[in-house]
Amino acid sequence: MELIDGKKIADDIKKEIAIEVEKMVAEGKKRPHLAAVLVGHDGGSETYVAHKVKACEQCGFTSTLIRFEDDVTEEKLLETIDELNKNTDIDGFIVQLPLPKHISEQKIIEAIDYRKDVDGFHPINVGRMSIGLPCFLSATPAGIIELLRRYNIPTKGANCVVLGRSNIVGKPVATLMMQKGYPGDATVTVCHSATKNLKEICAQADIIIAALGSPGFVTEDMVKPGAVIIDVGTTRVPDVTRKSGFRLSGDVDFENVAPKCSYITPVPGGVGPMTIVSLMKNTLLAGQHVIY
Numbered sequence: 001m002e003l004i005d006g007k008k009i010a011d012d013i014k015k016e017i018a019i020e021v022e023k024m025v026a027e028g029k030k031r032p033h034l035a036a037v038l039v040g041h042d043g044g045s046e047t048y049v050a051h052k053v054k055a056c057e058q059c060g061f062t063s064t065l066i067r068f069e070d071d072v073t074e075e076k077l078l079e080t081i082d083e084l085n086k087n088t089d090i091d092g093f094i095v096q097l098p099l100p101k102h103i104s105e106q107k108i109i110e111a112i113d114y115r116k117d118v119d120g121f122h123p124i125n126v127g128r129m130s131i132g133l134p135c136f137l138s139a140t141p142a143g144i145i146e147l148l149r150r151y152n153i154p155t156k157g158a159n160c161v162v163l164g165r166s167n168i169v170g171k172p173v174a175t176l177m178m179q180k181g182y183p184g185d186a187t188v189t190v191c192h193s194a195t196k197n198l199k200e201i202c203a204q205a206d207i208i209i210a211a212l213g214s215p216g217f218v219t220e221d222m223v224k225p226g227a228v229i230i231d232v233g234t235t236r237v238p239d240v241t242r243k244s245g246f247r248l249s250g251d252v253d254f255e256n257v258a259p260k261c262s263y264i265t266p267v268p269g270g271v272g273p274m275t276i277v278s279l280m281k282n283t284l285l286a287g288q289h290v291i292y
Helices: 006-026 043-059 074-086 105-111 123-130 139-150 170-178 198-203 254-260 271-288
Strands: 033-039 062-068 092-095 159-163 187-191 207-210 228-231 235-238 246-249
Touching: 006 043, 006 139, 006 271, 033 043, 033 074, 033 271, 043 062, 043 271, 062 074, 074 092, 074 105, 092 271, 123 170, 139 170, 139 228, 139 271, 159 170, 159 198, 170 187, 170 207, 187 198, 228 254
Parallel strands: 033 062, 033 092, 159 187, 159 207, 207 228
Antiparallel strands: 235 246
C-alpha cells in the first residue's frame, strides 16, 4: 500500500507555478490576480479562504479578499460580481460557497464571467469540460486527476466507481475519468443514494472515488485487493482527545481499508491540498489568457 501524498504534490505544483509567475513578471507582464468573496463567518469557509490567500502568496499572485456579513442582499452580491467582471486587473475570482439561504447560489454562479470563473462552476465551463474543450476545470476533480497523473496510476480500461453525484465533484470527476487520454479512458459507474447492489459494484472497482460526505462509508468488504482509493470526504466528527473537539474524517474507513489498497489518499493531506492548488493553476491560466 502506498499513501498518495497530496500535500507534497500540491507543494511541488505551487513551486512550479511560482517559477512561471516570475517568468511572466520578468517579461513585463502583470502578476495573476485572484479575488475571493466571503459571505458570513462559516468556520469551514473562513479556513478555506485563508488557505487560498496563503497559497496565492506562495505562488506569487496578487490576492484580494472581499467580505460581507451574512445579511448581505443578493442584489448587493450581484453588483459586486458585476464590478469584478468588469475590473481588468482581476484575472479570476471566486464566491466562496455555501451562501446564506436567502441568496440563490445558482444565480450567483451564472453571474460570474465564465472567463474569470476559476472555480469552474459556470455552466459554460461545465459544458466545455463535458465535450473535452479547453476550460477552467472544477478544482477538486482537477486535483484528483492530477494525483492520478503524478502517481502514474493506470486508468485506461480501469473500472472506476464514483460515489456521489454532486455538481462540484461527482459528476465532473466521472466525466473527466471517461474522457479520451490519460488520466481517463476508464469505464465509469456513478453510484448514489438510489443505487442498488452498491457493495457488489464497489467490490468490482479498480478505482473508487468517494465523494459522499458520509464518514467511514466505504468499508473493507466493499474494496477488492489492490484497488486505488481516492477519498474526497472531509467531515468534522466529534473527538474529545483533540484540542479543537473534532477531527476530520473521510468517506473511507481508512484503518481497515488501507491495507487492501495499492494506493489510497489520507484525510487530511490527500485531495484537500490539491483542490486549492488546482484553483491556483486556474488562476495562472486566467492570468496568461491561454484559454479565453
